[in-house]
Amino acid sequence: MTTVTTTPTERAYEPVIGLEIHVQLRTQTKMFCGCALSFGDDPNTHTCPVCLGHPGTLPVPNAEAIHFALMIGLALECELAPRSIFHRKNYFYPDLPKGYQISQFDIPLWRSGRLGDVRVHRVHLEEDAAKLVHAGSSGRIHGAEASVVDFNRGGTPLVEIVTEPDLSSSEQAGEWLRLLRATLKRLGVSDVNMDEGSLRCDANVSIRPVGTATLGTKTELKNMNSFRFLERGIAAEVARQEELLRGGGEVEQETLHFDPRTGGLSALRSKEESHDYRYFPEPDLVPLAPTQAMIDRARTALPELPGARAQRLERELGLPGDVARLLAFRSELGDFYESALSADGATDPHTLASWVTVELVARLGDVDPAESPVAPEALAELVRLISARSVSGSAAKEVLDAMVADGGRPEAIVVERGLGLAGAGELDAVVDRAIEANPDAAEKVRAGTAKAMGAIVGAVMRETKGRADGGEVQRMVRERLGLG
Amino acid sequence: MSELLELTAARAAECVRAGELSPAEIFSAYRERAEADDLGAFLWLPEEPPRPAAATTSADPPLGGVPLAVKDIFCVEGAPTTAGSRILDGYRPPYTATPVERLAAAGAPMLGKTNMDEFAMGSSNENSAYMPVRNPWSPDRVPGGSSGGSAAAVAAGLAPWSIGTDTGGSIRQPASLCGLVGLKPTYGAVSRYGMIAFASSLDQCGPITRDVTDAALLLRHLVAGRRDPCDSTSVDFPEEIELPSSHDLGGLRVGVVPELSEAATIDAGVKAVFDAALERIEELGGGVEEISLPHSEHGLSAYYVLAPAEASANLSRYDGVRFGLRSGDGDLLSLYERTRAEGFGDEVKRRIMLGTYALSSGYYEAYYGRAQRVRTKIAEDFRAAFERVDLVVTPTSPSVAFRLGERTADPMAMYMSDYCTVPMSLAGLPAVSIPAGLSEDLPVGLQITGPAFTENRILAAAHALERAFGFDSSPARRPAAAAPGR
Amino acid sequence: MIDREQVLHVARLARLELTDAEVERMARELSGILDHLERIVELDLDHVEPTSHVVALENVLRPDEPRPSLARERALAGAPDATDSGFRVPSPGAAAANGS
């Protein structure tokens, strides 16, 4: 108990948040048997005696799952256990065919790492549970609800990542999880899709008076299967705990379930004997002691990670932080950007970045630009035309529309559609006509009201269908009105 | 026909390969014997024999089509497999255990499934959920356990040879009580894939046979020169298993362990046969010296923590969801609790309770942790002993076959049956039991153990002693005994 | 020593329904066995490493190569209560409500 003199109602609190993330690995086969992983296939079509827990069957670990787990630990800068072992975690549940889950316990594969500002407590390997599908009331047993077990998912390789409680707001938690997701995606070890459950996140939440170092009683939040729900769930729980403490109450250690429909939290019924898992070393498996060759292979497989890439883009190209992060976290955008940049050394990195992260993204949404008709060199060429003032901004957008629809090279599209900037000769007459047609505006501009210029420039743009360079038109108007 | 049944399996296989016998002839002779089983040795016989060459990979299989009695703990695709338990009543596995598959491929097709103590937990076969097994040497006595059906079938001539499993003595003790050769290989030598688990870090499959040569022949094909990729704990056996030919023990140093052979639990009659065996060893040129395994007397305690602990988890899969028995009144908890209450017998429940308790919060270190450390000490004891001697001998079982019902009321008395066999299991060492003589007209076994992967050495010594003992493995040939069914 | 309460607790962990008579007998028998096992408590094992396994193996792994799965009918063949596509069980919620 802390001894603080202020009354509970006045006290300011800060959240202390840790995350526990489960990542389904994208191997060919399950963790301990040769069944191919299932992606929404018919129930119970990816099972075998091993993953159904038949008598006499034995687990044999998947080498690629170990390799992926090694990559993850290296990416999170963890310390490798020279020799780690698997344990049995014992409990009964219909989605657990053997009555125990093979997991790691006191000696996880990795410990003490870091990603961004957050310390990683441990990283370990385990097997996923099967899926329990509620089947409504059973006709067979009066009044009882029935479920059906689908073992397709059972035994999928899982990596569990547990952070230290280093996060202090729901937004920060969301932001960090995005970094982790981008990192795992970049590693190519998982689909990291929260909707589909290949990335799952639980949060441990407690609050403490600002300025104190003690940890309050924490609650565990489950089932937040999107970034938005994660942030909303944590925010709701922080608010709930504050209200509780301010009211003189106490936080109880419990597991809470986030309901996305109501945005509320409800306590999961505490299972009897909930936490006596009777862990003991799995006698069917031998220790895991990664050899130098295994570690080297994992290290060689590491790509440049999003955190490092964002820093490099910021440092070397001078891109703004948020643009650099967007390019790094959505690595397909970053790849497209860098490929366009290298296509033509003269392309302006800033303009290109904005055309990738704003214009291209606006047109493609979540689609990987590499899979669109737009070639990176073509976008680089478009940016060069813009920089050389060969095409106006609005005409360039029209060119990009055409590229997204049918591909092609920008110069050809400009010629074909007559989108090139109007030349000086053509503009002279157009500008003259625009001044004539807007005498009031011309008078106001002469009198010093600069914004009246808009009407004249607008008229020019209308007549040239946007092919005029706005700056150049303004210069010509001022010249003609004797202000140049 | 009766001459055929007198042949050892290896001799029968030789006759087949020499064209003197046909595999079909052998199979049907034994099939007929097995059908007439009145000992409770078999739980199941196939409707019709497998086509001789069906499972074999060569036209001239080394095991000659001599059929094999298979303990009901081995999964065989499509064949009822119960591990002696009600909870697996009606279960037909979708796959076949590696040892059964390997032996079938080498020319030993399955003759039938033999009775056993439920989930291999027991030393008398009285824990079978289906029926007890009688000892062919004396039908009111137990055959030992848990591989009691396999031992009784071979001893009574209902099968030429068999495989069983040994966790703390379940091959060696019934072999001893039935006057047979029973070998528990080095842990990891034989694949455990498809062998229903009792205690995973101890379970090993091995042969129960009429003589040492048959045991060596089966072991050779169980080991098969390669590890099983389906079992993470299986290893490549470092050498070929030889068929033993040794006639003496010249130069072998043989250790005797007072902690085991002179324990109060060893019956006087057993001790007398054991002492006579030591004299034989010296007559054959072996040097007998006393060694100490100071922690071996704690083996039983460690074993009865570790094995039930592992078993408590291994048996969690029997939950009424995917296979086997199902009970309950509609909610999930009762599905679990009733299915398991109705499906498991008393001894299995006792061990699940013991193991669950030993692993439960607050007791893990006191029981499981300490037992694991005792295990380390026992392995170290053996390591030190094998610096001084080549082999260690002990009585296999503290007593000869006891009467049905004699020990069922006292679990601890039953557990004492494993006193001499458990230390080798904890250390993962190979050990064979061979019949060394009779006490009260009942067989007494001698256990011979050596360092890991010295099966060839052990079998060679066993072979020399077998010749010297001149033990007749058939109770039926004993004038004093009228074997049932004869 | 293990009392009635402990027997009931362990039986629940192990999902074993015991009759009253079984509870009594189990308490007596387990106490007897534990008495015997307690002899290892007297040993000095402070600096002894635990042995989980006697095999000196490490990194026994399997290549990530798919093998055929069971046809669904075969997977469901032995199930005491199967639907066309899966294994039917009472919903866990019902168990928690009725349990403890």
Ligand SMILES: [Zn+2]
């Ligand atoms: Zn599988």
